[in-house]
Amino acid sequence: MSNKKIPESTVSRLFLYLREIVVLCGMNIRTISSAELGERVNLSDVQVRKDLGHVGQFGTSGAGYDTEELKTALEKILGKNKVWNVAVVGAGHLGSALLTYPGFKTHNLNMVAAFDSEDKKIGKKISNVTIQNISEILKNIKDKKVTIGVVAVPAESAQGVADKLVSSGVECILNFAPASISVPENVKIKNVDLSRELETLSYFLANKR
Amino acid sequence: MSNKKIPESTVSRLFLYLREIVVLCGMNIRTISSAELGERVNLSDVQVRKDLGHVGQFGTSGAGYDTEELKTALEKILGKNKVWNVAVVGAGHLGSALLTYPGFKTHNLNMVAAFDSEDKKIGKKISNVTIQNISEILKNIKDKKVTIGVVAVPAESAQGVADKLVSSGVECILNFAPASISVPENVKIKNVDLSRELETLSYFLANKR
Structure with missing residues (x-):
């Protein structure tokens, strides 16, 4: 085994x-x-x-x-007996939705940091997490022992953000951006396509009548 | 068969x-x-x-x-040979993220309507969809031939919104609210837990070292 x-x-x-x-x-x-x-x-x-x-x-x-x-x-x-620290990069609609989403805690996932590049967002708090400048990623991720990084930025910025997360020592990346991202072999990447959730509904509609 | x-x-x-x-x-x-x-x-x-x-x-x-x-x-x-119209209720972080999310179109899903109860949001446009008052659900869903309703409101409003969608003739509901919703037997409901996407990552972290 x-x-x-x-x-x-x-x-x-x-x-x-x-x-x-x-x-x-x-x-x-x-x-x-x-x-x-x-x-x-x-x-x-x-x-x-x-x-x-x-x-x-x-x-x-x-x-x-x-x-x-x-x-x-x-x-x-499955690692369910441990707690993991998570950072979200991108505090737009999706990043904010993830930060405020209930249920992460019950899965032993702790949202500890959030980053954005827009000046007007820096310093704001979402669900007790203060949004920081994206230039602070390296220091913060090490200090806060973050192991999971969430990419919630537009497609064109996704690779750059992933590179920053990787060099900060993040071990897993959850990518919501509609872009394919390259990471070193020792980093786990998971791409999420929110439209998949809606996709299966078409079966039920097609077979209702 | x-x-x-x-x-x-x-x-x-x-x-x-x-x-x-x-x-x-x-x-x-x-x-x-x-x-x-x-x-x-x-x-x-x-x-x-x-x-x-x-x-x-x-x-x-x-x-x-x-x-x-x-x-x-x-x-x-699977109904992939047809296009389905979708309405989003709740234009907060999550609803806005869904309205702007790319990828729905490639799955033949058409975002045609959005609703919210907050006055200051009514009339605003997100990705070409104008946010309307929640009181307009009934008329709009029929007019726009919506078959899928997305519930992206806080838990306490979820059942009320679902009831409105059902009485407007929606056949499928995708529920992002962390609340269990009752619908008649002929309506399909799918509950989405965004934290599930993050959950599987804990396996990779637990087995890395």
Whole structure:
């Protein structure tokens, strides 16, 4: 078992399993089979066993997974037992929306810094975070032990901001800008396309009538 | 084959397959096996066959899927061959970010209306859409043939806004408010948690060192 190379889509499914397992533990359900767990999240038992194979060896054949044991192992491998500091670059509509968005805290994500290049925004507070000049990135990210940087700037500024974040020591970048960004191999980049959320709705509209 | 009851998570995977198939068609690759397609999107061949079973009967055993045929069938079932009109309620940080977000158009989603309850916002334009008073929802949504309503208001106003959208005839609601919303059975609701995007990053941080 190596946890160094779990692909991103598998990681997303591990979070999905964890959410279900937390519910099951709350209901005092002690064991669950791969087929039952798969049914709850709409995946085949084969897929569930393959995915959980990345996490470790659980249960004995036929008895199903021990839910408490699985919960602990998933939380550990997914880093849910730690708190991570986040900085947002770009305090426009999207950056401000992210800074004020509830729910990050429940995911152990701490918004600790925000940066913008527009003079009139510097010094303003959004959700207790003071917007600083983008030239302060290097010093602040080190001082505040930020590991996740969020890029919420226009496409043309995205690469420059990412470069600054990388040289400040950020280990993960979440990119909301509609631009592809290059980062060194040891930095994790995740591109977010908000329109994907809307996309799946077209299926329901097309099949309603 | 019934396409009336495909679960939401399967629909998301169908969009994933479609994106891959579009790439394959662009490369002039005529057929692909379930195992190869699965490998490209990190899912088992069993899962791929199960998911595509919802779409129809394709290819013959051993020959793999005909990519062009699969593309056409997926586009049709997913409603990608049509354009849908979208209205955003709440022109705060998040609503404004959605109105200015590029990428909706490429997904055949047309932002045609925006509403807010704050007097000072009414009449302003964001990305060519004029913000209107929330009291105008009913008339506007019918006139502009809106089928998707986006709720981007604070939690305490979310249910009231959803009720207004439903009585105006909206068929799908995308809810960004951190509140659970009740809608009639014939209306599709999708809750979006932006913090989920950040959540998966904790895995990479936990397993880096």
